Amino acid sequence: xGSRFDAGAAIGGVLYKDVKQAILAALAExxxxxxxxxxxxxxxxxxxxVSIGTxxxxxxxxxxxxxxxxxxxxxxxxxxxxxxDHFFRFFRIVRQDGYRxxxxxxxxxxxxxxxDKEEAAALGLPLGEAVFRFTNVLSLEGRAVMIDAITVPAExxxxxxxxxxxxxPNTLYxxxxxxxxxxxxxxxxxxxxxLANEEDHELLxxxxxxxxxxxxxxxxxxxxxxxxxRVSRLDTSDYEFALSQP
Numbered sequence: 467x468g469s470r471f472d473a474g475a476a477i478g479g480v481l482y483k484d485v486k487q488a489i490l491a492a493l494a495e496x497x498x499x500x501x502x503x504x505x506x507x508x509x510x511x512x513x514x515x516v517s518i519g520t521x522x523x524x525x526x527x528x529x530x531x532x533x534x535x536x537x538x539x540x541x542x543x544x545x546x547x548x549x550x551d552h553f554f555r556f557f558r559i560v561r562q563d564g565y566r567x568x569x570x571x572x573x574x575x576x577x578x579x580x581x582d583k584e585e586a587a588a589l590g591l592p593l594g595e596a597v598f599r600f601t602n603v604l605s606l607e608g609r610a611v612m613i614d615a616i617t618v619p620a621e622x623x624x625x626x627x628x629x630x631x632x633x634x635p636n637t638l639y640x641x642x643x644x645x646x647x648x649x650x651x652x653x654x655x656x657x658x659x660x661l662a663n664e665e666d667h668e669l670l671x672x673x674x675x676x677x678x679x680x681x682x683x684x685x686x687x688x689x690x691x692x693x694x695x696r697v698s699r700l701d702t703s704d705y706e707f708a709l710s711q712p
Contacts, residue, residue, distance in 0.1 A: 485514050485524040487689075493533070493544065493649070494688035500546040500649050504534070533651050533688075545651075546643065553637055556653055556685075558708045559604075559612060559700060567606060571638075574613075574669060575601040576628040578620060585617045588684050588695035596620035600631060602638075603669050610670045611705050617695045622648065639685075642694075648687055650694070656682045657707060660699060672701055679707060 489504075498504050505513070510521055525542060528534040532555060535545050553568070560566050580594045591597070597617050604612040616638075618626070623646055634641040642648040660680040667674050679702050685694040700707065 481516060482520045482523040482527075485516055485521060486527055488514060489524065489528065490533075490688045494691065496647055498544050499647075500544045500643050503541045503543050506541070531651070544649070546640075546649075553639075556639060556650070558655075559606070559705050560708045561606070562704060562706055569604040569606055569612075570608075572603045572605070573600060573628070573631050574603050575599070576631060581617070585695055588682075589617065589619055589692045591619060598623055598626050600628075601669075606705065612698055612700045613666065613669055615697045615699075618693065622646065622693065648693055650685045650687060652686045652690075654684050654686075658682070662699075662701075666699055666701075670701055672703075676701065676703075678702060681707060 492498060504510070507518060507521060511518060514521065525534060529536055529542070532545055535543050537543060554566060557569065559569070577599055579597055579599050581589065581591050581597045583593060585591070585597060586593045586595065589597075597620055599615070599617050602614040602616065603610050604614060620626075625645075630645065631641075634645075636644070639650045642650060658680040660678045662670070662672050662674050662676040662678050664674060666672055666676070666678065679700040681696075681698040681700065683694070683696040683698070684692055685696065687693050
């Protein structure tokens with residue numbers, strides 16, 4: 467990719483947005499992998515034909531959005547999902563006194579299926595498109611407290627299997643990154659009240675009809691590519707969803 471941008475496009479601050487989108491496109495194409503350094507400012511200025519100020523403004527936004535990370539004296543790197551603080555950007559469940567911990571995750575179900583109306587709308591897929599569905603049970607302090615029902619497009623996860631999910635060594639988004647080259651950078655979530663059903667009773671051991679929190683999440687990669695649709699059901703007797711990041 468060797469695009470150069472017309473300096474006249476800088477009117478109204480548009481130019482740096484173009485540079486930002488060009489960098490995101492390069493990331494989407496896998497030009498720079500998570501954990502790798504991006505080229506030097508000098509090389510990027512030559513590549514895009516922009517000023518140092520324009521380039522830095524574009525990168526500043528990517529850093530603020532946790533897509534890039536600056537390391538003093540070393541350069542700017544593509545963010546990964548290995549950092550503890552990066553994990554807690556996406557795992558927002560806390561004990562009611564604010565205490566956080568990494569959950570223990572157990573795979574309960576896995577199958578290939580066809581996208582239903584809800585999944586197709588959430589992931590931007592045709593109705594009936596092939597998907598993988600899997601269900602995880604998350605435990606905190608040794609007690610099962612949440613169920614994650616997850617759907618991903620089969621086209622983007624062609625080799626996904628129950629064995630791979632059970633044996634993954636890291637977090638799910640780290641797994642997406644390392645095995646499938648997919649970096650989740652953004653999530654959109656909606657919250658609803660719910661009552662425990664038979665599956666909640668079976669997997670969490672709570673009575674049917676117990677008050678729960680239902681969390682609907684769409685996770686996206688670069689250029690807003692929708693990667694994952696997740697419906698979580700949380701037992702709120704001791705835990706809650708944190709609206710703000712730690």
